[in-house]
Amino acid sequence: MNLLLLDDADFVGADRAILRDRRLRHLREVHRAEAGDSLRVGRLGGAMGEGRLLRLEAAEAELQVVFDRPPPAKLPLTLLLALPRPKMLKRVLQTVAAMGVPRLVLLNSYRVEKSFWQTPFLEAQAIREQLLLGLEQARDTVLPEVLVEKRFKPFVEDHLPQLAAGTLGLLGHPGDYPPCPRAVERPVTLAIGPEGGWIPYEVDKLQAAGLAPVQLGERILRVETAVTALLARLF
Amino acid sequence: MNLLLLDDADFVGADRAILRDRRLRHLREVHRAEAGDSLRVGRLGGAMGEGRLLRLEAAEAELQVVFDRPPPAKLPLTLLLALPRPKMLKRVLQTVAAMGVPRLVLLNSYRVEKSFWQTPFLEAQAIREQLLLGLEQARDTVLPEVLVEKRFKPFVEDHLPQLAAGTLGLLGHPGDYPPCPRAVERPVTLAIGPEGGWIPYEVDKLQAAGLAPVQLGERILRVETAVTALLARLF
Structure with missing residues (x-):
């Protein structure tokens, strides 16, 4: 603290x-x-x-x-994250708050186990507790906004295009894609997949909503590590 | 896995x-x-x-x-880390192996609690177990070398100057220092302090051994997050 x-x-x-x-x-x-x-x-x-x-x-x-x-500035970022497993969710919420992410969307994906949606760590009070720990760690006072979207398709088709409009839309995905850019000077919308990655259908949908795939090298990182690495590289 | x-x-x-x-x-x-x-x-x-x-x-x-x-390339890096608390040590070892750090030095510091040196997680077999988890996560086959240095002064005075020779020597430290450089093209020796940071005596000694202080912004990150963020920015 x-x-x-x-x-x-x-x-x-x-x-x-x-x-x-x-x-x-x-x-x-x-x-x-x-x-x-x-x-x-x-x-x-x-x-x-x-x-x-x-x-x-x-x-x-x-x-x-x-x-x-004043508290430190937030990053100019909306972060979409396939819902991680409950233990990882707790740590990711702390990391997201500590790194200065102002808005987080927890999203469903084909490779998110259905049981993950049942965790008590998704209750508003539990999310808030983890975010507060991240703010106390990093010395910030402003809680990130956390949206929980249990349905991939309606969110990505109906809401994501407006969310991503006017921002640099990126989709972290292993494969033969350009490397994640460095030190960008504009707002970013970044989507990070589940363990095992987005499925091709999801990649197509996210691309149609304005996000371009980028990769971080051939090493496969845990979600928490990937979030930190991508944000440190982008900003 | x-x-x-x-x-x-x-x-x-x-x-x-x-x-x-x-x-x-x-x-x-x-x-x-x-x-x-x-x-x-x-x-x-x-x-x-x-x-x-x-x-x-x-x-x-x-x-x-x-x-x-072949396995993926390692980073051109020697990472010096003030010994973290045992629970964090386990995660940091996994992260270090996953990110491709080839050599890690666990170092004493004034702000490392003496009890941390008693943890069974410092035994060679326990270190190896965590490193293997990191390699399995990231898809790498080569174990990092881990050196355990319980005495700060003799290591920093007698060994660090040769270790750091010919590399870009950096010391992560909050304060009025230049920001950590990005996308460096040469080998790096990077030292990251304990919770609460290096004390001024230690900063002086590390500087004398060839490491220059750099900072990552005003947010205070947990050790594991700081390691990932600094490496993602440097390489």
């Missing part, structure tokens, strides 16, 4: 906040914080700054906070 | 191998393979090709194999 994220419910005054949950335990047990310590704070969806611990007790902590700087 | 890795002990003839362990279970339970199936195989440290399952039984499988192509 490199940033203590506060939300409206934590505030008891314009510059005072009270903590009682996981964040309090983390301050006590991991940071071994003490009254008087200063720490980096952010207001969820808002600015960042410094907090001073006025008191730190077993049941609650009180902070005085000053917000004086 | 995108590649079935065979080692010398698996072979019962020039083109015949017998499997009995984790790989057999994986073929049966995850791939649901059947006799007659073809799959990608690699010889540990050697070439890659195709294997045909002659028989697949509960206790063993027999394969006929043909090797006809």
Whole structure:
């Protein structure tokens, strides 16, 4: 936790906040914080700054906070991701939030196992928890928007063309395609497939919606690693 | 497992191998393979090709194999990494093998907790297991060399200058430094710090050994994410 994220419910005054949950335990047990310590704070969806611990007790902590700087910029990106397996989903959500992705679409694909859609990690509260961990890691305050699209065809046919309009549309796919471009200067719509890749029908549909296939070399990377590698190369 | 890795002990003839362990279970339970199936195989440290399952039984499988192509090229890189916490170490070893890092040095740093050096995941067999998972994921056959250096100063003073000689020496460090370069065309020696970063003394020592600080932006990434992001940007 490199940033203590506060939300409206934590505030008891314009510059005072009270903590009682996981964040309090983390301050006590991991940071071994003490009254008087200063720490980096952010207001969820808002600015960042410094907090001073006025008191730190077993049941609650009180902070005085000053917000004086904006959160880091997001990437100009919409990321489409075939729904990963539940354990990977948790890590990918953290990575997506940490890397500064503002909008994530979790999409069905032929090679997404149907059981993956049953995971409790897809519930809004569970998604939010993982995103918050990513924001705390990277020091950001703005939650990414996460859309869950269980039907590939209607999404790709009816919504993706507008989403991708005016952006550089890319589709990460192994094969004889151009390498993923570097240091692009414009907004990107990027689709990353499931383990085993998109099937040809899906590649055709994504291309028809405006995404061009690009590859990252012959090594097959786990989804989380592929997401990081593609974003680091693009931006 | 995108590649079935065979080692010398698996072979019962020039083109015949017998499997009995984790790989057999994986073929049966995850791939649901059947006799007659073809799959990608690699010889540990050697070439890659195709294997045909002659028989697949509960206790063993027999394969006929043909090797006809080289493994993918490694990155021209020596990666120095402050020893991560044990759980992260496992994942980083997989990532390093998957991304094609040929040589990894696990190094001490002031901010590495002493207890991390006690983990069983640092035993040679445990390191090898994680590296094999990375090779199987990415389809590579050549194990990275992993050096474990528990003493920062003697390594950085006495060995690092020769290791880094003739390479582009870089030190990932947050702060007011140039951004990490992109698409470099020469061998690189890259050092990545612990959670919380290198201390100033360590930065000085690493610079004296020939590494120049570079940064990746204001977001603080987990070690595994930082490794992937830096490598994707450099190569």
